[in-house]
Amino acid sequence: MDGKLAGQLEEIVGPEAFTRDTSDLLCYSYDASGRQSVPEAVVFPRSAGEVSRILKVAAVHRLPVFPRGAATGTTGASVPVKGGLVLSLERMNRILCIDAGDLQAQVEPGVVTGELQRKVSEYGLFYPPDPASLNFCTLGGNVSTGAGGARAVKYGVTRDYIMALEVVLPGGEIIRTGTRSAKGVVGYDLTRLMVGSEGTLGVVTGITLRLVPAPRGVGAMLAFFRDSASASAAVAGFFRAGILPRCAEYLDRLSLECIRDRLPVSVPAGIEAMLLVEVDGAEESIEGQLASVCEACRMNGAYKLHTGESDEQRESFWAARRSLSPSIKKLGFSAKINEDICVPRQSLPEMMASLDLIAAETHVTILSFGHAGDGNLHVNILYNKETSGAGEMAEKAVKKVMKAALSLDGTISGEHGIGLTKRPFINMEIHEREMELMKSIKRVFDPDNILNPGKIF
DSSP, X not given: OOXXXXXXXXXXXXXXXXXXXXXXXXXXXXXXXXXXXXXXXXXXXXSHHHHHHHHHHHHHHTXXXXXXXXXXXXXXXXXXXXXXXXXXXXXXXXXXXXXTTTTEEEEOTTSBHHHHHHHHHTTTEEOOOOOTTTTTOBHHHHHHHTOOOTTHHHHOOGGGGEEEEEEEOTTSXXXXXXXXXXXXXXXXXXXXXXXXXXXXXXXXXXXXXXXXXXXXXXXXXXXXXXXXXXXXXXXXXXXXXXXXXXXXXXXXXXXXXXXXXXXXXXXXXXXXXXXXXXXXXXXXXXXXXXXXXXXXXXXXXXXXEEXXXXXXXXXXXXXXXXXXXXXXXGGOOSEEEEEBOBOOXXXXXXXXXXXXXXXXXXXXXXXXXXXXXXXXXXXXXXXXXXXXXXXXHHHHHHXXXXXXXXXXXXXXXXXXXXXXXXXXXXXXXXXXXXXXXXXXXXXXXXTTOOBSTTSOO
């Protein structure tokens, strides 16, 4: 980036919101995937108008632009792979409006998801999507990746709560999609198109979210099983019995090893799997719902059950669950590949059996956990990169995991998206004609391919 171009960008946002300092560039060169590429500059706009002016300058100079939220994504979707300019939206972090009458919130993309949830709760309202990184990730990033979370089994994912968007196109034009009304079917649904597009079609600068009334009662329980097949069968059993939990989380034996010291109850010997199940609704319904969940678990061979005795203990269940991903380091492996396949619920036992077989065939260690209620498993392939051939075997394991998921009518990504890390595998799921349609859409929005190039395709 030459001095003239840098000067133009700095003039738009001011010297305090533009940097080419080496240490700053390093801080904005990676995300949670571990992938890294150093940008030429970082800019911190505070409004859609500034974003628009930045993109107009970038378009003239064919400067690659990489939108960035909190960089909690695990696929490299925000990594600036072609140098260029990181467009950090962290300073656009205002909650503009909470409307209890229309059950809506209007926010900027840099608002942290957990902060919005806490704020709307003061109005007796609820924003359900809850990625594990909810205390760090931003709503703009959630929109861009189509983020999910544990409560998706009952409440759906981010796209189900997006009513309208303000988006700046790659050429700098500002558009508004969707509507604040409860219904609207005029024209193509550009809002849904933007959700999950990973910053490749436009930069989201404003979000109108749907809210719901907060449930009055919440209850949770833990169920321990001697084998994973029984745990997954119990999940299917909930739905057959007419139970709709708001969360049904699965953890395998290695997952439990990582967090057993954080759980408020002891893990019995010989346990291979645990379910964390949460229900909500009217206060008077919680006891009955939990009793039904416990009965379904017993019918499917649960060894031991623990019902949360208080809100504090229920929160401690979740604190342990959310600590799992970083706690995997305890196992001592030097490398991890994290995938997020999703299969129909009733196919979970087959998927878990496939994981055992893949681990044996490739001589890697597989740790799996995730949202069993909607069939979404986080499959962690663990190995020591110092061991000769281990990396190649891990890559073989990844491909086998994806093939197994697709063979069960599943998908290679339930909520993380494609980014960089899944690019080599997208053709396993998306066929040639559908891929060409997607690439055509990209060309319509971004003919010069300046916005988050190198991602998805």
